Amino acid sequence: MASKPSTEPKDQTPPAGKSLRADARRNRDKLIETAAQAFADHGTAASLEDIARRAGVGVGTLYRHFPTREHLVEVVYRHEVEALCDAAEELSRELTPDRTLEEWMHRFVGYIATKRGMGDSLRILLNSNSELFADSYGKVPIVLAGLIARAVADGSIRADVDSTDVLHALSGTYSMPNSPEWHNRSRRLVGLLMDGLRWGAPRA
Amino acid sequence: MASKPSTEPKDQTPPAGKSLRADARRNRDKLIETAAQAFADHGTAASLEDIARRAGVGVGTLYRHFPTREHLVEVVYRHEVEALCDAAEELSRELTPDRTLEEWMHRFVGYIATKRGMGDSLRILLNSNSELFADSYGKVPIVLAGLIARAVADGSIRADVDSTDVLHALSGTYSMPNSPEWHNRSRRLVGLLMDGLRWGAPRA
DNA sequence: AGATTAAACGGAGGCGCCTCCGTTTATTAT
DNA sequence: ATAATAAACGGAGGCGCCTCCGTTTAATCT
DSSP: OOOSOOSSOOOOOTTTOOOOOHHHHHHHHHHHHHHHHHHHHHOTTOOHHHHHHHHTSOHHHHHHHOSSHHHHHHHHHHHHHHHHHHHHHHHHHHSOHHHHHHHHHHHHHHHHHHHHHHHHHHHHHHHHOHHHIIIIITHHHHHHHHHHHHHHHHTSSOSOOOHHHHHHHHHGGGGSOOOTTHHHHHHHHHHHHHHHHHTTOTTO | OOOSOOSSOOOOOTTTOOOOOHHHHHHHHHHHHHHHHHHHHHOTTOOHHHHHHHHTSOHHHHHHHOSSHHHHHHHHHHHHHHHHHHHHHHHHHHSOHHHHHHHHHHHHHHHHHHHHHHHHHHHHHHHHOHHHIIIIITHHHHHHHHHHHHHHHHTSSOSOOOHHHHHHHHHGGGGSOOOTTHHHHHHHHHHHHHHHHHTTOTTO
16 A cells, blocks of 8 residues: 555545546545635635635535535545644654654644634534544544654653643643744644653663 | 503613614514514524515614624513513403413413524523523513412412423423424313313312 | 704615526547 | 537526615704
8 A cells, every 4th residue: 555656646535425527526626725724714604605716616616515614614624634644654754753753743733723713613513423523533642642652662752651641732732822922832832742752762 | 550551562671771762662663573473484594684674674773773683582582571471460450360371371382382483593592691591581480370379369270289380381382393283282281281270179 | 943963774785605507528438 | 539428517696694874863952
């Protein structure tokens, strides 16, 4: 598996998505990408007509692919979690285990940032559809645990680390206030965590 | 108190409603009346523009009086509970205590019927604003208890009645299915209750 | 009664939602 | 290659939301 370069084309709707016509898939992908941006910028109340426009398609196309706003939100959400998880593998191909962990944590925190903007609809979704939460978010702890295990094996971070503790520490950023300092604050948090993890490591 | 005829003019917003200009009060009342009808017919999602149109005013007027849909829903709700409570006094002026009780229970059940249609927004309101619930719905048990006490004193119903039990019995109609039989069903329920209450009464 | 003025009116306008259906286009069969 | 066909497109149109502001009018003052 994973023998192709696979630099960008990775998606499709795993369960329900049969073979789509080429143009359909193109438009679908563009819509998801555009929507992700729009939701990040304006929250999930962003104008769907505007998303369609920016994606260069008619509203009809948007509604055909995603019958309701919630459908679109859900797909975007799933996509981003998957991208986050996939990034772990890619990063570890180019960086040392500890640098991979650090970079991935930065991305995780950035990911959380966009979710705060989506809070409104997302909460509804997660409440009414807990399967979604389990399905996609469920992978995150596993990925993190894997990255930590590698870094431990590598000797670049200490061995007595509970990955769940690290996840909780990172998740705290979700409830931080929206100040412009937010970004720096979360960068420092990750830095702090890494310092703690490296302290007393075999190869430190 | 209550020395005037007072056949219809009873409303105003008790706490916040200062003295309104004559035309303003007219429009406000008409809007509430029209909205009550619309909500009963189409649920709380009824078109506000349509309500304004039917009330013979511009939408601007509607929005000035009721900034949000929820405001309007709340006012309509309060109004109806008050009307229901006031009806008790009026009815008892024209009917015997047991007939008053019977007729009032019919109205109560009819009132519940409209609330089922409003379920959507009303639930939100009652959750976020429990003061509203306590304020207005709180009077209902008291009114019912009063009517029952009168009929007991009158000897037309038996004395060993817990008014709370009666209220619970009536409230059951809230969760009945929407069949066309609904109305008959609830009429029979009230009849049944009255038969039970009259059984073994001193003057029966 | 007439003038004044602040309150109230009302609807046009801009935007977003969503559907419907005539047109375009990728795919399949020949 | 070409035709046939089913899939997909896209935007106009109808409706509802809400705001803004020029016009009307009830209440007050002289």
